[in-house]
Amino acid sequence: MTNNLSLQDQSLNVHSPYYLHPIENPATTLVSSVLNSKNYNLWSRSMLTALSAKNKVEFVDQSIQVYQSNHTLHTAWKRCNNMVSWLVHSVSLLIRQSILWMDNA
Numbered sequence: 001m002t003n004n005l006s007l008q009d010q011s012l013n014v015h016s017p018y019y020l021h022p023i024e025n026p027a028t029t030l031v032s033s034v035l036n037s038k039n040y041n042l043w044s045r046s047m048l049t050a051l052s053a054k055n056k057v058e059f060v061d062q063s064i065q066v067y068q069s070n071h072t073l074h075t076a077w078k079r080c081n082n083m084v085s086w087l088v089h090s091v092s093l094l095i096r097q098s099i100l101w102m103d104n105a
């Protein structure tokens with residue numbers, strides 16, 4: 001019981017990748033430049049900096065564990081993974097169409 005409670009508390013801990021600030025929303029644009037076929041290095045560096053500031057890089061580089069639906073942290077993982085749809089708003093329309101249907105950030 002104590003272990004499950006501490007896992008649930010991770011979404012309330014501001015240092016946890018499962019924490020979402022109340023003003024964050026998936027429509028937010030994190031970087032000013034939109035990814036296109038010519039600016040990957042600039043865009044990538046800017047996006048990694050922005051995701052790092054929000055403690056969400058792990059959802060993109062896949063270093064965070066994907067939890068099964070019966071795990072205590074599955075809902076928090078799913079919510080944060082979906083929030084990383086910030087990426088969709090930072091890429092060109094052509095690229096957006098190819099990544100929109102991906103389940104994992």
